[in-house]
Amino acid sequence: MKKQKQKDKRGKRLSDLTIHFMPFSEIAGKDTIDRIKKIMGLVLDNKIIILQGRLKPDEKVRLIENSMTLIGNIAGFQGIEIAAISSENENKSLFNKIRYNIARILVGEQDAITIIGPASVVKDIIRDPKKVELMLQRK
């Protein structure tokens, strides 16, 4: 009986953690409001999003603003954790930099990865220049 309970508890814990891989095409055609709606919908479902590409600075700030309005209004919601990593810090020749910037203008910043998760699930995202460590909450 005790073992069964422990098994159920473990199963519940695992089902609580969902990672949603989001290709950039899923938000490419959307404006800032719709992108944020889409992301917040998944975050409020307690999902961790791994987004191909990165959000614009203005979108990130709107995402924070949106999260702040929800804290206190949605039970258990404490905000978000977010981090992005890309190859932009690597040394590139002038030619490659120009090529990279043209590609960015044409197809957006798809060479980056952005991780977004609810703060109730993701305790911390530690970012160093070349790696991201995701620390999960132990409930």
Place this chain on the structure above:
Amino acid sequence: MLRRIRNFTQRVFSSLFKKRGEIKLGFYGSPNTGKTSLANKICQDFLGEDLGIVSNMPHETRKIQIKEKVILERNGKKIEFKLIDTPGIATKVDFEDFLKYGLNKKEAQLRAKEATQGIIESIKWLDDVDAVIVLIDATMNPYSQVNITIIGNLVARKIPVLIAANKVDLKKADVKKVQGAFPEYTVVGISAKSGENMDVFYEELFKLVKRTI
């Protein structure tokens, strides 16, 4: 789109009618990086009074604090500032974090609510500043998304930025790490508490605001 048009119009009008020499200088950063301490240090150096209350508890500043007519003088040049001390920006606020500082549940919940409103207010003020000092705690990992988001937004709005790597009086402080994280910006290691390196800070501040006048 409408917001951008409104901001652009406000910027054009404010730049046309802005009193020459008055610089709206914002202090931005994560909670507990020393924004109020630095604003207080500047006010003490040039006015002889403080701007706000400083505490170890995060989100002590939960409302925008403004000090007008702060005249900084350097090498015979005077510049008038309006100092805007903003609440620390964070991506999450959990009232339980405040319980560790001795607040009861009700007080902690109220503080958390005020903190979230303060963050929204800080973000709104990004459209109304002429230059910004971004405070980074030099003892912490500088690659936080808050720092990257604030700086990214200021660059997108073409607002001049100076990074102050604060708390150099502490052993753990690593100004080089902050410089490494933001190589395209001027980073000055300071201690708002002890006043260390404030001379260099004022020099860089004057260089920064020259771009806005």
